[in-house]
Amino acid sequence: MAAIIWILVAVAGASGWSMLALHRGETVNAAWLVLAAVCSYLIAYRFYSRFLANTVARLDDRRITPAHRLANGRDYVPTSRWVLFGHHFAAIAGAGPLVGPVLAAQFGYLPGTIWIVVGVILGGAVQDFVILAGSVRRDGKSLGQMAKEEIGPVTGMLAMVAILAIMVILLAVLALIVVKALAESPWGVFTILCTIPIALGVGFWMKVIRPGKTLEATAGGVILLLFALVAGRWVAASPTLAPVFTLSATTISWGLMGYGFVASVLPVWMLLAPRDYLSTFIKIGTIAALALGIMLTLPTLRLPAITRFIDGTGPVFAGKLFPFCFITIACGAISGFHSLVSSGTTPKMLDRESDARVIGYGAMLMESFVAVMAICAASILDPGVYFAMNAPIALLGGNADSAVQAVQHWGFTLAPGQMAAVARSMGETTLLGRTGGAPTLAVGMAQIFSGAFGTSLTALWYHFAIMFEALFILTSIDAGTRVGRFMIQELGGHLWQPLGRTSSYPSTILASALIVAAWGWFLIQGVTDPLGGINSLWPLFGIANQLLAAVALSVGTTLIIRAHRARYAWVTLLPLSWLLAITSTAAWQKMFAADPHLGFLAHAAETAANIASGTLGAAKGARFIFNDRIDALLCGVFLVITWAVVVTSARVWLQGVRAPAIAAAAEGVA
């Protein structure tokens, strides 16, 4: 009986994939995409994750988990399986899986979808699971600690530097997405500004007025957020208030930096904790609503399966399908950042070892499904609208007519006045060149929700989607700035001891200023970039994130080999070699490609030529050249660190294979 059900699932999945792959020239319904993905997940979970759990990790419920052994009622708390699933999912799901697939839709929906599904099954979910299982057997130790103890102190240090560098790029690119979504949008700016006093109010309520009553405070906060969303429409329509909240990209960038600094120095109860609760509520609610909306409306995909831009000439970002489709999708298929959560709060809450299967592997499948929904939302848009929103202004020209011509030149149609109509229906003045993915996703979500629940609220849905993304990006910014601050204090403490005092005010302020200056520098670079910033920063972020995944998979391989299961090490070595191939190729091309849209150094050379011929001011040009060189240097640093981690790990692997007795890891009670 069970066999028959699984055969049916396999047949359904196969028919989904063949509908996607074989229906060229005709439009395909999003239902096929969802069907193909879900059936693939079911089969992977049932068979592959069982192999990982029983044979590779040998999860054993007779071992007592750290949540029980070290129970303290605070961070070590045994938590039932489905509750922890929700908690873990809320911690790993962020803006990445929503934005990456939207950008990768430049290649059409098919390449992105294949990588999201195959990548998660063989790579992303394996990484999350292996790190979770390893950390549970080591008292919930972090990735950095495991790298240090299982591989060596040098590798541990390299891993920490890599995490810090990646954090800086992540914060810059997330901030850039918010800036791109909010610039010149009074409605959006007003709503997002309101989230700050609302979070402060929630914090004040649960700290001072009714201590510990987080649930009622957060529920009140959510209601106020929705009110701020509706009020944003009045602000945007008001001739006196709208100009006050219409801010330039540069102003918003400085505002975000100031916010990140203040949030990192303030006590957690004031901003960080309430914002975390608010965004968790909104996040889970919106993702559920999006899934429901797609199921109810079953929209048609209007983007082609594959576009001509797989040759690397696309306007959204430069580079060919290989490796940039994989770099761009990043978090939806495999995300190095998850290894920090899988070796952070989650292993300290696991009730039984066997729960690691559904939480480590299963929650990542869920995240991948979010990425599939994001690619659906981008693909139901008119392709002309998609490219007019996602190409930088420099390529579109400054006005609606030049944009129509540019889009036609790329081989898609855009009617004159079409973009103005879309912008009006979303309650915005213009949507041309709104790069960064968030606005595109918001238009797609607004269309889906309007299809499901009526068109009278389209503009409200658009701004709800923008608020939803900006809210949890801001949460990432304050959490990330704080984490970065602790890391600078810890690393800096090795160099100069007073910097390491995390409770000292001067040290805190100095370290916070350093981390904000670091990501703020990249943010300003992105905002002033003539090609729109996303073109240079998103690939850097993608490379960084995939490289962190490579570090995590190296640690995972070490854990497997040191547990005497070297013959199963291919489960992590397979995705690791693929990641090394794509990230090394991508980093190399970003540094040295001859195309100035793609290679940082080629762009610097082109800028120098423009200065020499007098078409570009010397001061401005010198700044662009400096930015390009820093970006190229950063790519090189990422590449060197990752290969150093892999090579030092490989020595431990060889040792483990040759003399297993010496290298045997102390699994179990450490």
Next chain:
Amino acid sequence: MHVAVGTANGLIRRAMTLVKRVSGMPNYDAYLEHLRVHHPECPVPSEREYFDDYLKGRYGGGFSRCC
């Protein structure tokens, strides 16, 4: 009648606990229960003390939210 009200209250309470746990909120009642079972000799903190301590444990060392 009484039974029905009791069940409804229990359901609401259980739903609230579920929401608290999924969103990583502090849970004072559960902590009291943990103290009662594992450390009956320890002094019981007030809800305010527990809340401060909880936030320190959860966010003090920095925490990760994903991209």
